[in-house]
Amino acid sequence: MGICHDLNVDLHTHSSASDGVLSPENLVKRAANNKVDILALTDHDSVAGISEALEVSRSTDLHFIPGVEISVSWGGACIHLVGLDVDHENTEFLGALLGIQTGRLERAKRIDESLQKEGLPSLLTAALDFSKNSGQVGRTHFARALTERGFCDSIQEVFSNYLVKGKPGYVEHLWPSLKDAMHWISQAGGTAVIAHPARYKTLGGHLSYLLEEFLSLGGSAIEVATGSHSSVDIRRFQSIANEFGFDASRGSDFHCPNESRCDVGQAPNLPDGTMPIWNKWVGELI
Numbered sequence: 001m002g003i004c005h006d007l008n009v010d011l012h013t014h015s016s017a018s019d020g021v022l023s024p025e026n027l028v029k030r031a032a033n034n035k036v037d038i039l040a041l042t043d044h045d046s047v048a049g050i051s052e053a054l055e056v057s058r059s060t061d062l063h064f065i066p067g068v069e070i071s072v073s074w075g076g077a078c079i080h081l082v083g084l085d086v087d088h089e090n091t092e093f094l095g096a097l098l099g100i101q102t103g104r105l106e107r108a109k110r111i112d113e114s115l116q117k118e119g120l121p122s123l124l125t126a127a128l129d130f131s132k133n134s135g136q137v138g139r140t141h142f143a144r145a146l147t148e149r150g151f152c153d154s155i156q157e158v159f160s161n162y163l164v165k166g167k168p169g170y171v172e173h174l175w176p177s178l179k180d181a182m183h184w185i186s187q188a189g190g191t192a193v194i195a196h197p198a199r200y201k202t203l204g205g206h207l208s209y210l211l212e213e214f215l216s217l218g219g220s221a222i223e224v225a226t227g228s229h230s231s232v233d234i235r236r237f238q239s240i241a242n243e244f245g246f247d248a249s250r251g252s253d254f255h256c257p258n259e260s261r262c263d264v265g266q267a268p269n270l271p272d273g274t275m276p277i278w279n280k281w282v283g284e285l286i
């Protein structure tokens with residue numbers, strides 16, 4: 001089979017099962033409307049939206065891939081690892097995700113205390129409400145609460161003034177190791193992908209060590225074209241993918257029609273000269 005660049009593939013999206021706003025059903029319908037051929041739902045540390053998305057996808061023309069986006073601590077930074085084609089009913093996998101969600105709730109309490117030390121009211125209940133008590137509470141839910149209460153005009157403004165290193169509401173958190181997250185993904189039958197690699201600015205020259213460790217742990221793919229990569233980033237990670245022999249992924253990282261940089265299915269295209277990760281699923285489409 002040839003290399004298939006012509007499909008509209010989106011392998012990185014969020015629903016209300018994590019910090020997206022659309023229900024899994026509405027996300028799949030939006031993707032189908034946007035003429036997406038292959039869609040993965042990759043909620044943060046949760047597969048709670050997968051069953052609904054899978055069910056709805058059966059009444060559309062798109063091919064649905066169950067996924068996840070796992071937060072990992074590496075080199076003092078938080079790295080995101082997308083897992084594609086995972087078994088969302090795997091018991092060990094679900095247990096591991098539950099552990100991360102428990103950590104998120106404990107972190108949310110510390111975020112709330114940190115904001116209160118700066119004179120803000122408690123926003124924990126509001127953040128949990130925004131998370132729909134999905135067990136997957138995160139900074140975006142606090143950002144929506146801060147915006148709703150008028151402390152900031154936009155989500156972007158929140159992430160400039162709060163919740164990031166050196167600002168009110170930032171707390172250190174220990175996420176799982178890269179090794180553990182890769183083990184869980186592979187044990188659930190999935191493929192691990194380093195998400196939006198251009199975003200790990202604080203790693204500086206250590207990014208190549210991350211990629212080498214990922215490779216040595218059996219990693220085989222990175223996102224090249226994503227909503228947060230510039231055209232310069234895309235060229236850079238195309239050449240890094242080829243250097244390491246990684247497959248290339250494409251995903252919008254869509255969260256919300258108003259907040260997201262890019263709509264479902266509208267990430268920049270993968271450049272020619274990359275090996276699309278979806279080549280292995282194309283046979284299932286025919």
Ligand code: AMP
Binds near residue numbers: 071160
């Ligand atoms: P958490 O996993 O709870 O640390 O939250 C991380 C999430 O916050 C990301 O997945 C994004 O959805 C959101 N986020 C982080 N930085 C920004 C930013 N600068 N602008 C908008 N959203 C952001």
Ligand code: MN
Binds near residue numbers: 019
């Ligand atoms: Mn997010």
Ligand code: MN
Binds near residue numbers: 069080195196
């Ligand atoms: Mn991410």
Ligand code: MN
Binds near residue numbers: 012013014069253
């Ligand atoms: Mn994401």
